[in-house]
Amino acid sequence: MFKSKIAGIGKYVPKNVFTNNDLMKYMDTTDEWIQERTGIKERRYGDRTGETTTTMGVAAAKIAIERAGITPQDIDFIVFATLSPDYYFPGCGVLLQRAMQMKDVGALDVRNQCSGFVYALSVADQFIKSGMYKNILVVGAEKHSFGLDFSTRGRNVSVIFGDGAGAAVLQPTEKENQGILSTHLHSDGTHAEILAMYNPGTHANHWVKENKLADFDEAEMGEMFFSHAMLDKAQVFPFMDGQSVFKVAVEKFPQVIKESLEANQLTTADLSLLIPHQANLRIAQFVQKKLQLREDQVFNNIQKYGNTTAASIPIALCEAWEEGKVKEGDLVCLAAFGSGFTWASALLRW
Ligand code: ACO
Numbered sequence: 001m002f003k004s005k006i007a008g009i010g011k012y013v014p015k016n017v018f019t020n021n022d023l024m025k026y027m028d029t030t031d032e033w034i035q036e037r038t039g040i041k042e043r044r045y046g047d048r049t050g051e052t053t054t055t056m057g058v059a060a061a062k063i064a065i066e067r068a069g070i071t072p073q074d075i076d077f078i079v080f081a082t083l084s085p086d087y088y089f090p091g092c093g094v095l096l097q098r099a100m101q102m103k104d105v106g107a108l109d110v111r112n113q114c115s116g117f118v119y120a121l122s123v124a125d126q127f128i129k130s131g132m133y134k135n136i137l138v139v140g141a142e143k144h145s146f147g148l149d150f151s152t153r154g155r156n157v158s159v160i161f162g163d164g165a166g167a168a169v170l171q172p173t174e175k176e177n178q179g180i181l182s183t184h185l186h187s188d189g190t191h192a193e194i195l196a197m198y199n200p201g202t203h204a205n206h207w208v209k210e211n212k213l214a215d216f217d218e219a220e221m222g223e224m225f226f227s228h229a230m231l232d233k234a235q236v237f238p239f240m241d242g243q244s245v246f247k248v249a250v251e252k253f254p255q256v257i258k259e260s261l262e263a264n265q266l267t268t269a270d271l272s273l274l275i276p277h278q279a280n281l282r283i284a285q286f287v288q289k290k291l292q293l294r295e296d297q298v299f300n301n302i303q304k305y306g307n308t309t310a311a312s313i314p315i316a317l318c319e320a321w322e323e324g325k326v327k328e329g330d331l332v333c334l335a336a337f338g339s340g341f342t343w344a345s346a347l348l349r350w
Helices: 031-038 053-067 092-099 113-129 152-158 189-194 206-211 228-232 242-263 281-290 309-322
Strands: 003-012 017-019 042-044 077-081 106-110 136-142 164-173 179-187 273-276 331-338 342-349
Touching: 003 053, 003 113, 003 309, 031 281, 053 092, 053 136, 053 164, 053 309, 077 092, 077 113, 092 106, 092 136, 106 113, 113 136, 113 164, 113 179, 113 309, 113 331, 113 342, 136 309, 164 309, 179 242, 189 242, 242 281, 242 331, 242 342, 273 281, 273 309, 309 331
Parallel strands: 077 106, 077 136, 273 331
Antiparallel strands: 003 164, 003 179, 017 042, 136 164, 179 342, 331 342
């Protein structure tokens, strides 16, 4: 059986830089508060007219495909992870297939939020290992800036997120010491409502009673897929109970990283680089300390881009590779945790 390797990686971030001071024009916040709690200094926001989640995904994909030494017509399957799709349906996979003039290959959309890219990579890995496909494009992209509450009401969420895209081309490899060694996927829906965007949706208030959705007016909210009341009460934006997310994240990240190492009879000492989902610098630092990893064993770039959800791992992996921090033979762990909750890891030999 083959293993799969990342044959090419690419990233795209919009040109428009939005600093913490820029956010202060819209909401009651400070650079100091944001940096102290999250580590974020600035993030990128997509062009308001021409740039979408898919177009950013296309830009990253073009680079990944070129670096893999192939053309878009060689791609035989697409896996696209995002929580901020261009349309509610159809998904971004088909829009990318059209934009890149690919053959009529399969396009699968993955909805696993911050764990989306690792889930997508795991799906692609299985198709390569089974011999079904030879060139799979895996994309993670987000345009968060279109769906955030930039008033003071939404500041606990909106300061964290940024736009961007990353992409990888997976191919089979027969080399003994190369490729994805294993992937590990988990979920626990008990916490589904503490990091979520409830509307528009078909929930009809069903979960409101059981799970006490934040600040919901049951009578008005549940009857429609979309309503004026939802807009008036700003219930079309993401909701996050940050402290609860933090507590579970710092438990699950180390668990799933250790799980990947133990599955391959390896230890943290063998790890060349950990690329955690860029949720929050404080979470990454906590994980580093808990696993007793050196500074040079963990890659972070949330300071520049904020949390780009499904795009954060491929953007970070690409940047680490471009900076020469990921080299042939290196043991790299990708680890994610996020809404769902879902969490996942992938261990690979570059
Ligand atoms: N600027 C200034 N003040 C703010 C802001 C802001 N942007 N946001 C919230 N505050 C205020 C609150 O109103 C509150 O004020 P009060 O004490 O007068 O009521 C105070 O700051 C503390 O608010 P908390 O929400 O308790 O702040 P906390 O210390 O928990 O920090 C944060 C919030 C950064 C979100 C933190 O909980 C956290 O890091 N959580 C992890 C969640 C995370 O990283 N999510 C990322 C997305 S999910 C993922 O990718 C896994």
